Amino acid sequence: MKMYDAVISGAGPAGCSAALTLARKGRSVLLIDKARFPREKICGDGVTAASTSMLEEMGVLELLRQKPGSLNLFKGATFVSPDGTVVRGRILQNGTLQGDSYVIPRTDLDECLVSRVRDYASITFLDNTTVNALVMDGDRARGVSTSAGEFSGSVIIAADGAWSPIAKQLDLWNRDKIHQGFAMRAWFSGVEGLGDSIELCYDKSMLPGYGWIFPAGQKRANVGVFLLTRFTDQRSTKRLFERFVNEYAYAKAKLKYATLEPGTLKSWPLPFGSFAGRRGRGNVLLAGDAGSFIDPITGEGIYYALKTGRYAAEAVAHALERNDEFAALTRYEQLWRGEFSNRVYFPGYAFQHFMNNEWFVDTFMRYTARKQHRADLLADVVAHNRKRRDLFKLLNPFY
Ligand SMILES: Cc1cc2nc3c(=O)[nH]c(=O)nc-3n(C[C@H](O)[C@H](O)[C@H](O)COP(=O)(O)OP(=O)(O)OC[C@H]3O[C@@H](n4cnc5c(N)ncnc54)[C@H](O)[C@@H]3O)c2cc1C
Numbered sequence: 001m002k003m004y005d006a007v008i009s010g011a012g013p014a015g016c017s018a019a020l021t022l023a024r025k026g027r028s029v030l031l032i033d034k035a036r037f038p039r040e041k042i043c044g045d046g047v048t049a050a051s052t053s054m055l056e057e058m059g060v061l062e063l064l065r066q067k068p069g070s071l072n073l074f075k076g077a078t079f080v081s082p083d084g085t086v087v088r089g090r091i092l093q094n095g096t097l098q099g100d101s102y103v104i105p106r107t108d109l110d111e112c113l114v115s116r117v118r119d120y121a122s123i124t125f126l127d128n129t130t131v132n133a134l135v136m137d138g139d140r141a142r143g144v145s146t147s148a149g150e151f152s153g154s155v156i157i158a159a160d161g162a163w164s165p166i167a168k169q170l171d172l173w174n175r176d177k178i179h180q181g182f183a184m185r186a187w188f189s190g191v192e193g194l195g196d197s198i199e200l201c202y203d204k205s206m207l208p209g210y211g212w213i214f215p216a217g218q219k220r221a222n223v224g225v226f227l228l229t230r231f232t233d234q235r236s237t238k239r240l241f242e243r244f245v246n247e248y249a250y251a252k253a254k255l256k257y258a259t260l261e262p263g264t265l266k267s268w269p270l271p272f273g274s275f276a277g278r279r280g281r282g283n284v285l286l287a288g289d290a291g292s293f294i295d296p297i298t299g300e301g302i303y304y305a306l307k308t309g310r311y312a313a314e315a316v317a318h319a320l321e322r323n324d325e326f327a328a329l330t331r332y333e334q335l336w337r338g339e340f341s342n343r344v345y346f347p348g349y350a351f352q353h354f355m356n357n358e359w360f361v362d363t364f365m366r367y368t369a370r371k372q373h374r375a376d377l378l379a380d381v382v383a384h385n386r387k388r389r390d391l392f393k394l395l396n397p398f399y
Contacts, residue, residue, distance in 0.1 A: 004030040004124070006316050007144055007153030009131040010160030012041060013302050014288025016113035017309030018157050018316075020058055023120040025317045030151055031123055032144070034130040034160075038111040042268040044185060044299070045106055045222045046074075046198055046214050048384030049091070049099035051303040054310075055109075056099065063112040070108035072217045074101050076197035077379035080250050081365035082204040082358045088197065089379025090372075101383040103198070103216045109302075131160060134169055134284065140325075141284050154325050155316045156284045159309060162269045164290035170281045174271040174292040177229045179349075181209065181270035181299055184241045185224030187216075188258040194221055200382070202365075203248050206232065208297070208355030211244040213254060223255070226270070226299045231356050237267055272296035273304065273340055274349035278333060283325040285332050287312040293336070297348040297355065303384060304340070311335040343388065368394060 006022055008015045011033035019031045047055070055061045064070045079087040091101060117123050129148045134141040134156060143152035144166075158166035167173040174180060194215040201211040209227040216222055225241045227234070245255050271292035279291040287293075288305030295304065312332055319328035354360050368374045374394060380386040393399045 001150070001152055004028045004151070004153040005320055006030070006155045006157055006313070007151055008032065008157045008159055009144060009166055010158065010164075010288070010290065011037070011114055011117065011125065011127070012110060012159060012161060012288060012305060013113060014290070014305035014309035015157070015159030016117050017054070017058065017306045018159060018287055018313040019117050019123050020120070021310045021313035022317060023122045025313070027122065027317060027320065029123045030126070030153060031117060032126045032129050032131055032146060032151070034128070036128045037114045038107045041106040041110060042185060042266045043106045043302075044183070044212055044214055044224055044226075045103050045216065046212075046300070047102045047104045047109065047302055048300060049101050050384040051099075051306055052102060053099035054303070054306045058116060060112050060116050063115055064104065064108060067108055067112065069217055070104055072103040072215060074103060074196055074198050074215065074383075076195070077382050078197045078199045079365060079378065080199070080201040081362045082202055082207070083362045084249075085362065085365045085369050087365050087369045087375045087378065089375035089377070091379050091383045091385055092376050099385070101385065103214045103222065105216065131165060134166055139282050141282060154283065154320060155328055157287055157309075157312050157316065158284065158290045159287045159305075160290050162271050162289040164286065166284065167286050167290050170284060172277060172279070172281065172286060174275045176275055179272040179275035179292065179296070180229045181226060181272060181294065181296070182229055182234045182237055182267060183224055183226045183270060183299065184237045184265065184267035185222060186265040187220060187261040188223050188255060189220050189261055191215075191219050191221045191254055191258040192256065193254055194219065201244070201248060201250055202355075202361050203244065204358050205243060206240055207358060207361065208352045211248065211251060213251060221258075223251070228296075228352060230352070241265075270294045270299055270301060272349070273345040278329070279308075279336065280329045280332060283328065285312045285315065285328060293340070295344055295348055297351050298382060300384065307339070308336055347388070364394075374399065
């Protein structure tokens with residue numbers, strides 16, 4: 001049986017990013033996905049500046065540019081507070097990251113990721129194949145068992161999403177409700193008054209989560225609610241979604257003549273990066289949602305999937321150079337923790353408490369709305385075009 005350098009389960013943003021990084025380092029990869037592409041992924045489809053600069057490097061943006069209707073540029077972010085204050089920020093393109101931000105239907109984004117993967121001879125891609133379990137040899141995983149038989153790899157990367165069978169098997173799966181979100185979304189057509197901004201509505205019934213309207217061109221919008229399981233009972237998701245689209249004044253006005261596209265109302269969990277614990281065991285690493293890496297305050301996950309996929313691959317390449325596949329996990333932990341733990345996950349988790357306070361959100365939004373450059377700063381940070389620590393400027397009353 002052929003022995004691959006790495007076997008990757010899941011070909012979403014995390015799995016494709018890992019596969020491309022390894023292939024560029026001259027490593028052999030087996031990438032397996034249970035779906036046949038193009039396939040749908042339940043998502044808000046907001047792709048921030050940080051993600052697009054990675055997609056550009058990966059050669060994926062180039063493919064998306066050739067697909068009409070897939071890149072829907074947004075140039076601003078509008079925030080609505082519980083008392084109805086509206087903050088309209090522009091994404092200034094003078095931030096530190098300098099990518100464009102888009103709403104990209106995931107069917108298109110993931111199809112282009114997979115398409116880029118197919119360009120590499122060193123990546124064997126098996127779609128329509130389900131990974132069932134790791135095949136263990138003592139403490140070491142020697143491969144995976146799938147619906148198409150067994151496959152072997154020096155290292156395994158689980159990038160198979162929020163329900164990862166590999167994370168479950170290793171007992172590393174995030175089942176901690178404190179560090180999870182839940183979202184429901186639908187596509188609407190015939191939406192009036194969509195501009196070139198994404199819209200985030202902080203209704204008091206959803207705090208510290210929000211309802212969103214993301215414009216995708218041709219009067220279509222991706223509409224949903226993002227809730228934090230720690231603060232909002234997950235069982236109320238459908239009711240809150242219906243309240244948002246039918247009763248919440250701002251959304252109701254936009255969706256008055258719109259139609260919910262049949263079959264698109266769906267929900268899915270969001271495992272947060274604030275979840276404690278290692279993201280792997282032995283020679284198995286978890287990337288993207290399988291490893292619980294979503295931003296606990298915005299719900300952004302695509303960038304963290306792309307980045308942790310890349311980090312996992314770099315760690316694997318580093319370990320294989322030393323002929324020590326167990327070294328990958330130590331390296332991986334250093335990379336992702338060094339980059340995200342103190343900058344994104346812990347502050348985001350702590351900030352949930354502030355955003356759960358209606359008075360705080362109203363006061364913050366009113367203060368931000370008073371000056372355009374404050375609103376622009378907030379839009380830039382949410383679009384991941386500027387470092388989050390820049391938000392501290394908003395604590396200065398003279399800013
Ligand atoms: C409603 C909602 C809205 C969201 N909105 C946004 C947003 O606007 N912007 C943003 O940045 N993030 C958003 N997110 C988060 C984002 O969708 C995820 O973080 C991102 O998709 C994670 O990528 P991934 O590659 O880790 O996993 P996925 O994209 O879930 O990919 C996992 C892949 O693994 C495959 N797979 C699963 N099980 C198996 C198996 N057993 N064998 C083989 N293959 C398998 C699947 O078919 C899939 O292709 C949202 C999430 C939700 C639920």
